[in-house]
Amino acid sequence: MRWASYLLLTLLVVFPAGKAAATQDEAAAQALVRNLGDEAIELLRETSASSAGTVAGVRDLFRTSFDVPTIGQFALGRHWRTATDAQRQEYLALFEDMVVETYARRFEGYDNQTFVVDGSRPEGERDVMVRSRILDPNGPPVEVNWRVRDRGAGNLQIIDVMVEGVSMAVTQRNEFSSIIQRNGGNIDALLQAIRDQIASLRAGG
Secondary structure (H helix, E strand, O other): OHHHHHHHHHHOOEOOOOOOOOOHHHHHHHHHHHHHHHHHHHHHHOOOOOHHHHHHHHHHHHHHHEOHHHHHHHHHOOHHHHOOHHHHHHHHHHHHHHHHHHHHHOHHHOOOOEEEEEEEEEEOOOEEEEEEEEEOOOOOOEEEEEEEEEOOOOOEEEEEEEEOOEEHHHHHHHHHHHHHHHOOOOHHHHHHHHHHHHHHHHOOO
């Protein structure tokens, strides 16, 4: 699942000070991204943590900083409208498990990358795009932008990550749509595919 694997790299990095934001909203969005990085690094340093502890820590990061239900609903696309309530409920639970398990299993992929926040810009009425770059000692820098949405009352959550201009949420939606289409529009086929992915990750695959 490319969305989760790319997004993992943005979490396993060091966050130096970035440029001053143009507005208070932008400053808050940049702070959200930096705080997420600090928490991810702290989790990385807990080398004695059990696998279950790592999974729990990653789940906390996602629930705190990401709007997982919105991302999940977007990833299901037009099929959300035709899914039953039971399918929607199971799908959102499976989607979160898939992303969390993917991150937890790939924490070992950290290899001294660093992360620089370059600034931010307003994106529509409620969103801020936080600009950043991943600096890899073994390769060229990667541009990563975070779309942060204001949910009101100071509640900011990440709803998408764009790597080199490619939306990970859109990429995930395309993959899910392909699975459903290959199975004659059967949403249950997608649910089974996600279950299989989770089982493979938990088995070390």
